[in-house]
Amino acid sequence: MIQMKNVIKKYPNGVVAANGITVNIKQGEFVYVVGPSGAGKSTFIKLMYREEKPTSGEVTVSGINLSTLKNGRVPHLRRQLGVVFQDFKLLPRLSVYENVAFAMEVIEEQPKEIRKRVMEVLELVGLKHKVRMLPSELSGGEQQRVSIARSIVNNPKVLIADEPTGNLDPETSWEIMEIFEEINRQGTTIVMATHNREIVNTIRKRVIAIEGGMIVRDEYGGDYGYEG
Amino acid sequence: MKGRTLRRHFRESFKSLGRNGWMTFASISAVTVTLLLVGVFAIIMMNLNKVADDLENDVEIRVMIEIFNDEAEMKAEEEKLIAQIENLPDVAEVVYSAKEDELEDLIHDFGDELSLFEQNNPLHNVLYVKAADPQSTADVAAQIEKLDHTYKVLYGEGKVEKLFSFLNISRNIGLVLILGLLFTAMFLISNTIRITIIARKDEIEIMKLVGATNSFVRIPFVLEGMWIGLLGSVIPIVVVSVVYYNLYHSLAPRLEGNMLELLSVTPLLYQVNALLVLIGLLIGIWGSFMSVRKFLKI
Numbered sequence: 001m002i003q004m005k006n007v008i009k010k011y012p013n014g015v016v017a018a019n020g021i022t023v024n025i026k027q028g029e030f031v032y033v034v035g036p037s038g039a040g041k042s043t044f045i046k047l048m049y050r051e052e053k054p055t056s057g058e059v060t061v062s063g064i065n066l067s068t069l070k071n072g073r074v075p076h077l078r079r080q081l082g083v084v085f086q087d088f089k090l091l092p093r094l095s096v097y098e099n100v101a102f103a104m105e106v107i108e109e110q111p112k113e114i115r116k117r118v119m120e121v122l123e124l125v126g127l128k129h130k131v132r133m134l135p136s137e138l139s140g141g142e143q144q145r146v147s148i149a150r151s152i153v154n155n156p157k158v159l160i161a162d163e164p165t166g167n168l169d170p171e172t173s174w175e176i177m178e179i180f181e182e183i184n185r186q187g188t189t190i191v192m193a194t195h196n197r198e199i200v201n202t203i204r205k206r207v208i209a210i211e212g213g214m215i216v217r218d219e220y221g222g223d224y225g226y227e228g
Numbered sequence: 229m230k231g232r233t234l235r236r237h238f239r240e241s242f243k244s245l246g247r248n249g250w251m252t253f254a255s256i257s258a259v260t261v262t263l264l265l266v267g268v269f270a271i272i273m274m275n276l277n278k279v280a281d282d283l284e285n286d287v288e289i290r291v292m293i294e295i296f297n298d299e300a301e302m303k304a305e306e307e308k309l310i311a312q313i314e315n316l317p318d319v320a321e322v323v324y325s326a327k328e329d330e331l332e333d334l335i336h337d338f339g340d341e342l343s344l345f346e347q348n349n350p351l352h353n354v355l356y357v358k359a360a361d362p363q364s365t366a367d368v369a370a371q372i373e374k375l376d377h378t379y380k381v382l383y384g385e386g387k388v389e390k391l392f393s394f395l396n397i398s399r400n401i402g403l404v405l406i407l408g409l410l411f412t413a414m415f416l417i418s419n420t421i422r423i424t425i426i427a428r429k430d431e432i433e434i435m436k437l438v439g440a441t442n443s444f445v446r447i448p449f450v451l452e453g454m455w456i457g458l459l460g461s462v463i464p465i466v467v468v469s470v471v472y473y474n475l476y477h478s479l480a481p482r483l484e485g486n487m488l489e490l491l492s493v494t495p496l497l498y499q500v501n502a503l504l505v506l507i508g509l510l511i512g513i514w515g516s517f518m519s520v521r522k523f524l525k526i
Contacts, residue, residue, distance in 0.1 A: 075441045075442075078439035079438075089430065089434055089437075105236065106435055106440040106444060108232075
């Protein structure tokens with residue numbers, strides 16, 4: 001599903017955030033990306049949805065070669081991915097329903113299909129009763145659930161999450177993880193960058209540890225591995 | 229693009245005008261002020277241009293024809309001369325005025341005392357020649373002077389050249405001022421629109437992240453710019469029309485018979501108003517287009 005081959009990413013300021021990363025993530029996997037701050041986790045994630053282009057090396061996502069992907073074809077890639085952020089990135093003036101429907105309107109779905117699917121995913125994340133509310137009227141965990149609903153509404157093959165529990169209290173984080181596990185059970189590949197030791201050590205999945213822009217550990221069912 | 233999507237773009241562009249109320253107001257004000265200036269300036273310039281054209285068109289060459297003793301020979305030579313002048317390039321019109329007519333004009337202008345010359349008219353028959361392009365009057369005059377049987381060729385040498393260079397300079401100054409004004413307007417408006425778009429950077433980012441194409445993101449913004457330009461041209465059009473209409477109707481009777489004449493209301497206001505709408509639309513669309521471009525690179 002996601003392949004990287006000798007990927008190097010050097011930023012204009014000289015920082016090398018990816019230094020020869022080679023990795024293969026298969027369809028349906030659940031992968032944690034761990035590592036200290038500034039180790040290159042975010043760059044690793046951003047390379048997958050082409051917010052960043054590799055300086056050299058090859059990135060392939062869902063059969064699309066990102067190194068040769070033209071700018072005009074980037075939307076085509078993004079429609080196969082869902083992205084969840086630490087800061088939710090919801091539109092403050094749109095209701096819960098509108099925020100989720102937005103992702104479908106943008107790719108010009110049928111209105112009937114939009115209504116049906118939006119309610120479906122809002123039910124999955126447990127927010128069906130709050131569709132008319134604005135993001136500011138929701139708790140952090142609820143906002144993140146809206147953002148997850150938005151990311152999966154178009155049935156992506158891959159869900160990419162950059163520290164999705166970073167702004168949430170432990171209890172809420174567990175609720176979010178349950179949703180991710182449910183999404184993963186339905187066959188969606190999940191790549192999640194995280195700092196949350198408890199989660200990684202409890203819900204055992206494949207762990208990729210990045211330090212200094214390189215993969216230093218890649219084990220199935222591994223633990224977080226860093227001292228809190 | 230699907231019709232539904234197009235409707236969505238229109239709906240979004242209207243919604244966003246309302247949502248960004250104050251920025252919309254600021255942008256429309258910027259367009260309004262600029263177009264008001266452009267409109268006033270355009271009307272002044274077009275009227276000045278008209279005066280200049282009138283002055284130019286008053287310039288004519290006075291060709292005094294040599295006097296022959298034999299009436300028949302003179303008649304023949306005159307006809308030959310007229311044909312020669314009419315064949316010159318750049319000549320628009322040749323009007324023949326017999327010496328009797330000339331004298332009548334003088335009597336009319338200076339008084340009956342001159343009528344004693346009627347018995348023995350000392351004047352020449354005259355041809356009044358107009359150049360197709362008034363600016364080439366001097367050239368035409370020089371060519372006519374080379375022809376046979378002209379006694380004198382007069383066109384106000386010196387004065388005409390000064391008038392023309394004065395008119396040309398004032399036209400150029402007007403053009404530069406209008407262009408400068410338009411440039412400032414574009415800059416002002418694209419900046420105002422840019423601020424409204426910066427405020428919605430997140431929205432654009434999210435659209436891009438969920439897979440919106442660039443044109444899908446851009447079209448509502450461009451439509452919004454179009455509405456701003458259109459709305460911004462309303463007040464200038466009303467003000468310019470009402471003011472010029474009243475000005476024309478109070479000034480025109482007083483200026484009648486004078487060399488100065490204002491351009492009449494109907495074609496002028498249609499032209500200026502169309503120009504204002506067009507400029508409003510163009511700067512609105514262009515301003516949005518340029519401003520949103522920067523944020524599409526995500």
